[in-house]
C-alpha cells in the first residue's frame with residue numbers, strides 16, 4: 001500500500017485530527033511535525049479526489065479526544081509550575097490515558113497497518129509540550145539528567161507534577177580541631193530525638209543533653225545547611241571521600257567531599273560567597289576550599305575513587321629506641337606490603353579478614369628517646385595506628401614489631417587524600 005492508501009484507510013476508520021493522522025507516518029520525512037504530515041496527507045487526498053478540504057479539530061478526533069490541541073495549554077501550566085525554580089535543563093513525561101493508547105493501536109489495525117507504525121502518542125506529546133516549554137523558559141531539554149522533570153497526567157486536567165533533581169557542590173575540607181566527626185552523629189541513647197522517657201513523661205536525653213547528637217559540631221553540620229540555604233533546597237547531604245577518625249585532624253590539602261542539595265530552587269550560587277560563609281561560620285574549627293558546582297556523578301566519584309592517604313603521627317614508645325634501629329625500621333617499612341587482620345577497634349559487624357596494603361613512603365624522626373613524629377603515604381585502607389602498634393601481632397610487619405618495643409600513636413593527622421591513578425577533580429564532573 002502507498003502512503004496515500006494507508007492515509008485513506010486511517011480516515012475511513014473515523015474522524016482524525018492532523019496529528020493523529022500524521023503519527024503513523026512519524027518515521028517518514030524528518031523535519032515535519034505529525035501535525036504537518038497529517039495536514040499534507042489530508043490536502044493531497046482532497047486534491048486527488050477533488051473534494052472540499054475539511055479539517056477535523058482535535059476535539060472531534062476519536063483517538064486523542066482533544067489532547068493534541070492542548071500542547072500549548074500544558075506547556076503554559078508547566079512554565080507556571082516552574083516559576084521561581086532555577087533550572088537549565090528539563091524533561092517532560094506524560095501519563096497517557098490507556099484508552100488513547102488502545103485507540104491508537106486499534107486505528108492502525110483497522111487500517112491494516114503495523115500496530116507499532118510511526119510513533120507512540122506518549123512520545124509525541126512529550127516532545128510537543130517539551131519544545132514549547134523550552135521556548136517559554138529559555139532552557140534546553142535533557143533526556144539523561146535534567147535539572148527538572150515535569151510529569152503531565154492527562155487523566156486529570158491540568159495535573160502537573162514537578163520533580164527537581166538534586167544539585168551538587170564539590171570541595172575539599174580541613175578539620176583543624178580534634179573530636180569533630182565528619183558527619184552528624186545521632187545520639188545512641190535517644191536515637192537522635194533528644195528525648196527520653198522519664199518517670200513523669202518525656203525529658204531531655206541525659207546522654208546528649210537533648211541535642212540528639214553525640215557531638216555538638218561536625219563537618220557536615222557546618223557545610224550541608226549552608227549549601228542547602230545557598231541553593232534554597234529542602235535538605236543538604238554530605239558525602240566525604242572516606243573519613244578520618246573523630247580524634248584525627250584533616251590538614252593541609254584536605255579531603256574531597258560533595259554536598260548534595262535535594263529539591264534546590266537555585267542551582268548556581270556563588271561558590272566564592274558560599275566558601276566564605278562556611279569558613280566564617282566554622283570560625284576555625286573546619287575550613288573548606290576549592291568549592292565548585294558539580295554533576296551528580298561527583299558523588300560516586302568521591303565515594304568510589306581509589307585514594308591514597310598521607311598521615312602525620314606522634315608516636316610514643318614503651319622504652320628507649322635507638323636512632324639507628326629507628327631508621328632501619330623505617331627503611332624496612334618504606335615500600336613494604338603490610339598484612340593486616342581486621343583490627344579490634346574496627347566495626348565488629350565487618351567481616352574479619354587479612355588484607356594487604358602498601359606503604360608508599362615513610363619518614364620520621366625521634367624527638368627524644370621514646371617519642372617520634374612520622375609522616376606516611378600509604379594505600380587507601382591501610383590501618384596506620386596498627387601499622388605502628390602491631391595490634392598484638394595482627395598487623396605484620398609493624399613499627400613496634402621491628403623495634404621490639406610497644407608503640408602507640410598518640411596524635412594523628414591526615415594531611416592529604418589523593419586519587420591513586422588520577423586526581424579526584426576531572427573537568428567532566430563539574431558544571432561551571
Ligand SMILES: [Zn+2]
Nearest residue numbers: 017020061064
Ligand atoms: Zn487526535
Ligand SMILES: [Zn+2]
Nearest residue numbers: 187190205208
Ligand atoms: Zn540523646
